[in-house]
Amino acid sequence: MKTSNPKPLCPVKSGLSAAILALGVMVAPSVHATVASNFTIVNHATGQPLSLYDYQGSIILLDFWAYWCGPCNQASADIEPNITQYYRNAGGNNNGVPVTVISISIDLSSPDSENTFIDTYGLELVGDDASGAAYDQFNQGYIPQFAVINGTTNSSNYGTWQVLYSNYGYGAGSTVPTLKSYIDSVQTPAPTCAVTNPVTGAIIPPSDITLGAEIASNGKIIKNVEFYNGTTLLGSTTNTPCSLVWSNAPVGVQSVFVRTYYGTTSSDSAPVNFTVASPLVPKLISQGTNFLLRWTGGAGTFQVQVATNLSTPVWQNYGTAGTNQSLTITAANRAAFFRVLWP
Secondary structure (H helix, E strand, C coil): CCCCCCCCCEECCCCCCCCCCCCCCCCCCCCCCCECCCCEEEECCCCCEEEHHHHCCCEEEEEEECCCCHHHHHHHHHHHHHHHHHHHHHCCCCCCCCEEEEEEECCCCCHHHHHHHHHHHCCCCEEECCCCCCHHHHCCCEECEEEEEECCCCCCCCCCCEEEEEEECCCCCCHHHHHHHHHHCCCCCCCEEEEEECCCCCEECCCCEEEEEEEECCCCCEEEEEEEECCEEEEEECCCCEEEEECCCCCEEEEEEEEEEECCEEEECCCEEEEECCCCEEEEEEECCEEEEEEECCCCCEEEEEECCCCCCCCEEEEEEECCCEEEECHHHCCCEEEEECC
């Protein structure tokens, strides 16, 4: 947590209540705990309770303001496009961790003026803090007041609900970059990803292959998942669970992995190696009163089935060829139809 020399700001009275604000009254900065306590205020848009701990899993920026405060107006005009919208469009911070901005109004004495402030700057998540339940925890006597809090539970460099930054005043060209530096400093483990279909060692018929993958986000926003065969990009998806149909896969050994994009980086799964076998080519060879059904291509275990007609076929197992690539058809089944299933 950090404090520094004040920038352009508006002083407020310590222990602020709904409409008791005193311009010109300066209160010495207080000492803050390094772990933020939960608080509950009112969601301005819905009238429902809004609590800090509701946003577990995010990095939370608290922006305390009042409608009459000039520097607050400047701060909100900067924060909405350059923090709120920036991190939403970027898919979280540089490490893919979600970012939530809570704009907190500390003066509810003029609802119309408060609403005008909200509408002017397009504030998206606004809390009304009539009792100072949120502000008093970070109160340094001035607004705008900011706090950056780590709400993730698996950060590798910060504790859960640790206050990373707490300061007041707004400086054009300095406040937003400072806030972003603390937001971007939060790190969580990289996502884990694995190809689930096909499995290693599988032998696949030469047809459309459904590739599948499982992604454990570890609290990050996953922006995109790409499937590769070696260095060749097969396609991408943003759907969960992750899947992709690979058409016209070449015959032979293939090596497929997935690349998961988050923040400003990506991580790769281990490759899965499997074989796309050659197409089956069946032939029927006469052997006296019997026939020999023989086929080439494919690999693995084969099953031969028989049907008496093709208009409304009822296929029944004729025999298991196993790993062989031929099967004898007896004379009693000369007037029938056969097919080879594989695998």
